[in-house]
C-alpha cells in the first residue's frame with residue numbers, strides 16, 4: 685500500500701452522473717483486479733478520502749469510474765486536468781480467480797460493474813459471460829468494453845430502455861443452464877447481492893461465487909472498524925481490509 689500524490693489526466697462524464705477519471709501516479713504500483721484506491725476530494729476540509737474500485741492500470745496511469753453521490757464525488761467531478769490529489773493504493777484483497785475457473789459468469793449492477801471490468805480485462809484467458817444491469821439507458825456505460833472482453837454480454841435495464849426489462853441477477857439465472865459457469869463473480873448494490881444469494885440457494889446452485897461488497901468507509905486501511913460486515917459464522921470482517929471480495933457463503937447479505 686502506497687500513499688502518493690497523483691495528477692489528474694482525464695475526468696469526464698460517461699453517463700448520467702457517472703464520471704471516468706484517470707490519474708497519473710509518480711511510480712508504477714502493482715494492483716490485483718478488484719482492489720480499490722482511496723482518493724482525496726481536492727478540498728482539504730474533507731479529511732476522509734473516498735474509496736473507488738480500480739478499473740484499469742496502464743503503467744503509471746490508473747483509471748476508476750464514480751457516480752456523483754454527495755459532496756466528495758461532486759468535488760471530484762469538478763477536478764481539472766493537472767490537479768493534484770492524494771491517493772492511497774492498492775487497498776483490499778481483490779479477486780483471486782482460481783486457475784481452474786474457465787467459464788466465468790460476471791453479474792454487475794450499476795457502479796458495481798467497474799471492478800468487474802478489471803477482472804475480465806486483466807485475466808483475459810477465460811470465457812466470460814457478462815450480465816450487467818442499469819437503472820435506465822442514460823445510466824448505461826462501458827457496454828462496449830464489456831462486449832469486447834466477454835464471450836457474451838447481456839445488458840438489461842430496470843425500465844427496459846436499453847436491452848431487456850430485467851435486472852442482472854434475473855438475466856444471469858435465465859441463462860444459467862446454458863452457460864453452466866464454474867465461477868460467478870458479482871458486484872452491485874446490497875439488494876442485488878442479497879437477491880443473488882437467495883436465488884442461488886433456492887435453486888440449489890453450488891457454483892462458487894465471489895462478491896465484492898461496498899460499505900461506508902472511514903480509514904480504508906483496517907483501523908476504524910466503520911466498514912465491518914457480519915460473517916455467516918457470527919464473527920465480523922472489515923470490508924476494507926479482509927475484503928472487499930468475499931465468498932458469497934462467507935458473509936451475511
Ligand SMILES: Cc1cc2nc3c(=O)[nH]c(=O)nc-3n(C[C@H](O)[C@H](O)[C@H](O)COP(=O)(O)OP(=O)(O)OC[C@H]3O[C@@H](n4cnc5c(N)ncnc54)[C@H](O)[C@@H]3O)c2cc1C
Pocket residue numbers: 720732733734735736737738748749750751752753754755756757758795798799897898899900901902928
Ligand atoms: C471498496 C469500495 C469500492 C467502491 N467503488 C466504487 C466505484 O468504483 N464507483 C463508485 O461510484 N462508487 C464506489 N464506491 C462507493 C463510493 O465510495 C461512494 O459513493 C463515495 O465514497 C461517496 O462519497 P461522497 O462524498 O460523494 O458521498 P457522501 O455521502 O457525502 O460521503 C460521506 C462519507 O461517507 C462515505 N461513503 C458514502 N457512501 C459510501 C459508500 N457507498 N461506500 C463507502 N463509503 C461511502 C464517504 O467515503 C465519505 O467519507 C465504492 C465503495 C467501496 C467501499
Ligand code: FES
Pocket residue numbers: 900901902903904905906907908909910911912922923924925
Ligand atoms: S474503513 Fe476503517 S476499518 Fe475499514
